[in-house]
Amino acid sequence: MKKLFLIILSLFSINSFSQTGYAYFAELPQQLTFAGEKVPLEYADVRESLKRSMLTVMYMHSTTMQILARTTRYFPVVVPILKEQGIPEDFKYLMMAESQLNPNAASAAGARSFWQFIESTAKQYGLETGGNVDMRYDIESATRAACRYLKDAYKKYGSWTMAAASYNVGMAGVSNRASKQSVENYYDLHLPEETMRYVFNILAYKAVTLNPAKYGFELRKEDYLQPYKNFRYVEVSGAKIDWSQVAADNGTNYKMLRTLNPWIRSYEYESKSARTFRVAIATGDFRTLGH
Template identity: 30%
Template sequence: MKRLSLVVSALFSITMFAQETAKAEFESKPVVKLSYLDSIKSTFKKDDLATKVDSLWMNELVSLDIYDDLTKDIQTINKDVTVDQELPTELLKQRLAAMNGKSPFEIEYNQGLENVIKSFLKNRKKSFSRLMALSEYYFPIFEETFARQNIPLEIKYLAVVESALNPKAVSKMGATGLWQFMYGTGKQYALKIDSYIDERSDPLKATAACSDYMNKMFNIFGDWELVLASYNSGPGNVTKAIRRSGGKTSYWDIRNYLPKETQGYVPAFLATMYLFEYHKEHGINPQRAVVKNFETDTVCVKNQISFKQLADLLDMPQSQIQLLNPSYKMNVVPFYQNEQHFIRLPKDKIATFVSNESQIYAYAKYDSEMKSTSSRLAVKYAPKAKPAAIKPANTDAGDFEFYKVRKGDNLGAIADKYNVSVSEIKKWNNLKTNAVAVGRSLKIKPEDETPAKTTPIADKREEAIASADDKNKPTAVDMDYVVVAGDNLGSIAKKFGTTIAELKELNNLTSNNIGLGKTLIISKATIVIEEPAAPTTAIAANSIDAFKKKATSKNVSEDYYVKKGDSLYSISKKYPGVTISDIKKWNGIKDEDIKPGMKLKING
């Protein structure tokens, strides 16, 4: 009994000690302040279902490399050159006859078509594997629209030939979207095109316009091959070819009288149809789409909101919102009086959006107003630029540098690189559109040879700091990294505590490929301003103005307890003006390794 009493007493003492310790730890642990965004999101009603999007597949959907390669192939392929590829002619004839039996198109064997099919099999098998993944998202959209107007469903393969299923594809002539509408044709078919929106890139509306066009052309020509030819070269060129052929009305009879590109256009369409139909027989294994169109839905947006704000609020990649909503040119859903605008999202995100609309619009309004305040402060503290001497109009060619356009480049990224404007690059190189061919050398006049523009604070931070008073001066911090042998986006993201998606967004990358020696932006320069304190739930939902009146000093010192999923990069972003290097220095950290529950000292 004595021993039993001692054991019970010891257990009781241990339990009381553990409770006291836990209580002391709980009471000593400071309350971590929530940002307005976290406060808003903490009130959200969330569904259990979560849509997971494979990042590699996302890259394929927005990558332009297949479009560039396939377009070049179709324009340069010589249908009269025999291609050495294993495919018996008799077997091909049998398969084409089987396709012809179940299609309104006149699919008949000829040597030119055989050469195009074999060329695709020899050079483009990998591209078609990727295109078949994209088709799982887009083809149901096309088929539903075409079925409504009795358009042959096989027309869906035309989008592969036109744009490689990329709604952001833009040709050298300015044709845009999945169906490659020119500006005038888009306007003719009531597609909205303005500074914010280009409905030529909207899969639903552009496909409806394409369907209307096909119907009208079939009423004129009564032959689907001639409809395709007119889609590529215009009905006028098809009519001329009919006259020059002596009145023949079969595509194969008038083909040699059509423009050169159109001569290979219909064979490329039929070859594409063949590869989709017989991909298994040729060992083409389609990549699979993780998200399909029926797993998404649309919702009407009642106030202006940016893709960045949506991504932050709904915990989804901004690139996914761009993918699902390609018609919004500036990554913003605008608000126009008496007009409705819709956003397409995965169904579970639609549920979150609809359940929390008022909080979402409140945050979007607050965030936009804060950015406007930041811009005004930047102008206030930016040093005035001294005008550079403007050289005479007959500037010597030696004043220019030359930049060779690489895959993935665009005029906006090149202009940012040299701190000039897109219009200046177009003027120096006599460009009529924003499209530039890979490999072309562009003339660029460096910044010191051009009239000075307003200097961003990020580029002149030392001068900005010197010109502001010590108490309220804004500062700017940025970080670059030069790619070395063995690097990839994943290893660089891990090294700096960021993500692949953020690196690609900061550096305008369209794929995961990075060249040796390339300089990557790891974090962009930002202005530090006074930030409002985190609001209560009631403020978050209803009272933005009252919330904005509260402010906290940036000169603070507090402890931060690492949560699951935190990185040094994400923690540094919670404290304006604080960098990864600062946190490591304050806490004696030598690498990026932090663990949940770890206490970090933050000195603002």
């Protein structure tokens, strides 16, 4: 009788997660693709890896809530660029996994912002970095640079999934291992633990973003961040620029200037030669209208 009671109690606990907060394993999608490429969920090791990543995303609950809330602010900027550049839309989930859609994300290795470029790769793909200006923080510029990288990786591997894996460990890292193991399919390739988790984290973010309620995330319309809308662009030129003065001259303040232009990294820009910047300026109702 006691054994039967424990079984019933256990079943009740599992089925009552939403009311009680008990943990449970996620129900995996019946089928899943990444960038049009099938995820082989018929393989036990693939299911186990995806389940682990799903659990991680689900039980970082407050963090995942914030990430989901940011999608409405940043995806409308990123998705048209991906489409324009011929990159599958699913790579927006790679950006989620990289930075949690946090414009100020920084790693110990020196990776920065949305697409987590390290300085050397950023420069290789055309992004200016430095103490005064760092275009890794400009979502449009960084997305275009990421597209250039992903095009190179896809040309090399003929697989978007392999291209995604290389974003974590580098093309040389993927190529060396694929060559030594004589495999071409990501799901057949043995990689470092972090890189093995990396692609499955991307897949987990995709699954949760497409169906948040199924995985325990209930966001109201007002919980999602609104896109930045109430601003205009001005051109600012010079070899020495005082950004606080630029803000004041345009009826805003330094805080709002940095909010809309996170690539500005200090109060002043100084260079040997003059250059022109396209700067977003908040309008008078930028803050009061919730952007």
